[in-house]
Amino acid sequence: MKKNNIYYNTKIESLLKAYPNSKFFLITDDNLFSLYQNFLTTTFANVDLSITTIPEGEKAKTIKEYQRVVELLIKAEIRRNDVIVAFGGGVVGDLAGFVAATILRGVTFINIPTTLLAMVDSALGGKVGINSEAGKNLIGAFKNADKIIVNEQFLKTLPQQELINGYGEIVKAAFISDRTIFSLLTDDQPSLKLIKKVQKVKLALVKSDYFDKNKRQYLNFGHSFAHAIEKESNYQVPHGYAVFQGMEIALKIGMVLKITTPSDLRLLEKYFSLYQIKPYQKPYFKLLKYLKNDKKNTQELTTLILIKERALIKTMKEVELDELLSLASEL
Numbered sequence: 001m002k003k004n005n006i007y008y009n010t011k012i013e014s015l016l017k018a019y020p021n022s023k024f025f026l027i028t029d030d031n032l033f034s035l036y037q038n039f040l041t042t043t044f045a046n047v048d049l050s051i052t053t054i055p056e057g058e059k060a061k062t063i064k065e066y067q068r069v070v071e072l073l074i075k076a077e078i079r080r081n082d083v084i085v086a087f088g089g090g091v092v093g094d095l096a097g098f099v100a101a102t103i104l105r106g107v108t109f110i111n112i113p114t115t116l117l118a119m120v121d122s123a124l125g126g127k128v129g130i131n132s133e134a135g136k137n138l139i140g141a142f143k144n145a146d147k148i149i150v151n152e153q154f155l156k157t158l159p160q161q162e163l164i165n166g167y168g169e170i171v172k173a174a175f176i177s178d179r180t181i182f183s184l185l186t187d188d189q190p191s192l193k194l195i196k197k198v199q200k201v202k203l204a205l206v207k208s209d210y211f212d213k214n215k216r217q218y219l220n221f222g223h224s225f226a227h228a229i230e231k232e233s234n235y236q237v238p239h240g241y242a243v244f245q246g247m248e249i250a251l252k253i254g255m256v257l258k259i260t261t262p263s264d265l266r267l268l269e270k271y272f273s274l275y276q277i278k279p280y281q282k283p284y285f286k287l288l289k290y291l292k293n294d295k296k297n298t299q300e301l302t303t304l305i306l307i308k309e310r311a312l313i314k315t316m317k318e319v320e321l322d323e324l325l326s327l328a329s330e331l
């Protein structure tokens with residue numbers, strides 16, 4: 001995906017002129033629809049628009065919901081030159097993008113991210129998809145958005161917990177690639193400058209490794225542990241908090257291996273207090289059984305992203321990881 005597909009604070013109305021003969025099928029969630037209905041009907045007033053809403057949150061990323069939306073769009077006679085627009089966070093973007101990738105073998109897709117996480121992460125990089133009963137994001141495709149329209153004004157209505165989900169990815173990007181990001185992170189509303197810098201980190205990694213075979217895995221820093229923490233808590237720990245906790249575990253493992261410096265752990269701890277996040281409380285080895293199902297791991301080897309100034313990939317056997325987790329837990 002090219003960086004110039006991203007439009008910052010551009011009037012959406014003017015961008016729609018690029019599709020003169022198309023109908024627009026906008027997908028959003030119930031919550032956003034109630035907040036932004038007037039904005040959407042005004043913005044899309046001059047085009048042929050049909051709006052489909054999905055339930056808010058992760059529960060919408062199912063085959064059932066995917067099928068419901070696809071059938072609705074087919075009934076509404078969607079054609080190959082029509083456009084699917086996602087207006088929402090990562091859930092809407094992932095589901096709408098997957099619909100756009102598959103319906104009629106693919107139609108044009110525009111993504112308008114409304115959460116911080118979607119602006120800095122999920123709307124970029126072309127991964128779209130839904131969950132299987134066996135796990136998250138197991139059904140999907142690569143589908144680049146024709147346009148990604150970023151407007152940080154949407155963040156004014158975003159609840160604090162949702163902002164923290166975005167901050168997790170922002171702190172991750174700073175550690176893995178660009179430490180100048182740290183200086184832009186305050187407890188104020190995120191600035192466009194910050195959003196752009198974080199996007200640059202992801203876009204560079206995606207460009208070098210679109211299909212996620214090597215360097216794109218840096219983006220997984222802290223995430224294997226985060227997914228394990230989320231699973232162990234039966235998804236009661238919000239994703240952003242789990243990412244912060246997961247990054248702490250990964251930094252400590254790096255310290256045990258003498259790869260990571262203690263100053264990096266102190267840096268991370270600053271954000272634990274800024275965003276009022278508690279560290280993971282239990283002995284780390286308890287996460288081992290939840291790490292096994294991570295799709296980034298092969299049968300024998302676990303892949304970890306560690307930090308030595310920037311990110312590096314390390315693979316290890318389960319027994320080694322078990323021992324490391326015990327030692328890291330003591331720090």
Ligand SMILES: NC(=O)c1ccc[n+]([C@@H]2O[C@H](COP(=O)([O-])OP(=O)(O)OC[C@H]3O[C@@H](n4cnc5c(N)ncnc54)[C@H](O)[C@@H]3O)[C@@H](O)[C@H]2O)c1
Pocket residue numbers: 029031032035056057058061088089090091092094114115116117118121122123124125126127128129136137154155156157158159162165
């Ligand atoms: N495709 C990728 O590369 C990728 C990367 C990271 C995460 N993801 C996926 O992203 C999803 C999480 O996305 P998310 O964190 O954006 O959550 P989300 O889409 O569930 O949105 C979170 C909540 O915020 C509300 N909301 C969204 N924008 C709002 C706004 N401007 N004002 C008020 N409320 C608003 C939504 O209605 C929802 O209730 C997960 O399913 C994850 O798997 C995908």
